[in-house]
Amino acid sequence: MKLFDCEALDAADVLAPLRELFDLAPGTVYLDGNSLGALPHATAARVQAAVQHEWGRGLIGSWNGADWIGLPRRVGDKIARLVGAAPGQLIAADSTSVNLYKALSAALQIAAAQGGVKRRVVVSERSNFPTDLYIAESLARERGLALKLVEPDGIDAALAQGDVAVLMLTQVNYRSGRLHDMAAVTAAAHAAGALTVWDLAHSAGALPVDLLGSDADFAVGCGYKYLNGGPGAPAFVWLHPRHAERMARGDLWQPLSGWMGHARPFDFTPAYAPAEGIAGWLCGTPAVLSLTALECGVDTLLAAEPLGGLGALRRKSIALGELFIELVESRCAGHGLELASPRDAAARGSQVSFALAGHGYAAMQALIARGVVGDFRAGDARDPATTPDILRFGFTPLYTRFADVWNAVEQLRQVLEVREWNQPRFRARHAVT
Ligand SMILES: Cc1ncc(COP(=O)(O)O)c(C=O)c1O
Structure with missing residues (x-):
């Protein structure tokens, strides 16, 4: 060549x-878009307009007038198209680390309800991205569980022990680029009675992902890599509709229950009542300017839709x-x-x-x-x-x-x-x- x-x-x-x-x-x-995506032309003008007009002139009225309040859902729906999720199932918010905490915590609640004392192990890969391991370590300590780190070819053996509550993996390894077959690994985890939490930091926007088709339980992902959202862009979180139903029944609790995840935040009630569906996965006030930039980044990927x-x-x-x-x-x-x-x-x-x-x-x-x-x-x-x-x-x-x-x-x-x-x-x- x-x-x-x-x-x-x-x-x-x-x-x-x-x-x-x-x-x-x-x-x-x-060649570093896997770490920080490049700047889309549209972003600078769009963020400038958000600063000058929406913030500068619209002031607080822009929460309604410019639909700032709807940004996490709107951007979430766009990201959903890239990862095989349906509208209303995914939300753009917080960092990958924080969303991982929410998702893993929720998965552990379900495992505890289903598996009782038998399921006391979180399994991940030794070479998973450190923040994933640190968050899992913290939750394992908090709940008195064990975190077991294995090599990729040791996952089946770990599942076979019968004590795994949650299998938490990054689909594409940050060092080697090794790609897991999400559907096959999820099926193996489910067959062993475990739930799955997937980190899509190096998958979303990089390759076709089919969350619903893979029957995954929870997923998180990053906004500043292949989604081109800019440095420190908000991340996203998704949960399977069967788990959203658990939330609706009150059987599942999103642990970071901030006011923006409340069903009626502007009622200012002292008691927490989660919003229906994925809106209940918000915590605090959305990062409006960062979400504005992220939307431009996601749009660059959606521009590829007519081209295949x-x-x-x-x-x-x-x-x-x-x-x-x-x-x-x-x-x-x-x-x-x-x-x-x-x-x-x-x-x-x-x-x-x-x-x-x-x-x-x-x-x-x-x-x-x-x-x-x-x-x-x-x-x-x-x-x-x-x-x-x-x-x-x-x-x-x-x-x-x-x-x-x-x-x-x-x-x-x-x-x-x-x-x-x-x-x-x-x-x-x-x-x-
Ligand atoms: C697999 C994976 N998860 C998470 C992160 C980062 O998470 P956060 O955005 O919370 O810093 C990275 C960053 O490179 C990553 O590669």
Whole structure:
């Protein structure tokens, strides 16, 4: 594959015009949309209008006049279209960590009601994203439960113990990009009497997700990655309608019962009465400006619907990932890079990771200085064989071109060839890697 072959792929790409929706600096190859999505053109003007007109002129009247109060539901309904949920089932609010706390807490309530003293274990993956593990650890401590961390191939054995209350997984692993089959894993969990809580941080907007079809119990996800909602964008939470019915019957309690989740917040009653359905999963006052930006980000994905939607985006994402692997392995051979993602594209999300021992951080800094932006995730120094230092590259098919992949690999080849990572300026660690 040569550069002109990649340019030919771009010329034939029906999704190529979607790149025009983004404000990308010329000369930058942005391969970090799995961490922070790029800025849509529409966002700056929309947020400015929300600030100047809705806030500046409308003042408090904009809660009704500009329907600020409806934003979590409206944005939630749009995200629902991307993850196989129905309108009214998903809400945009809070952070992924906070929503995970709500979802896991609710799942544990159901498990306690169903399984009694027998089900005292929360199972997750050792390499799950740390915030997920920290939240689970906290809930396990609070409820006197055990948190059991397993390798991906140990999930079935853990379920077979018969004591699992909840299986809590991230569908696409943040380090390796390994993708779980949500329907199959959920079926296995249910067969073992456990509920599932899914973190879709690296799935929503990256690949087709079918929450209802997978029969999942709870899901949370992130607004600032593939949904392009901007730094610290609100996250989302979803629960299966059978659990929403439990709430309606009063058999299930959303633990962060703030006033915005109340059935009638402006009655200001001292006693809590949850709002019906997903509205009861709000806690405090919605982050209006952030939700406004998130809506613009989600709209960039919905703009792909007439062009084939997430199915088409997934096909392009796989093609970009396959091209990247092929080019890195052929053009950067001999420099110590080892594929740290599944080779099988069907088992991989929209990112590709390469392990690089010793100088991974500095190599990524050198690459970024050349305008190719990926990121670095430190490994476990005690266990570098299973958890190595990795260079992560995310492929957002909305705005990444095949020629970008070629150029990224060429820059990486040069960094490694001339040992650019050896320069002291690339070795100093920043607070965020
Ligand atoms: C799988 C996963 N969950 C959660 C988060 C972050 O959660 P929060 O937005 O609450 O910081 C990340 C961030 O990268 C992530 O990769």
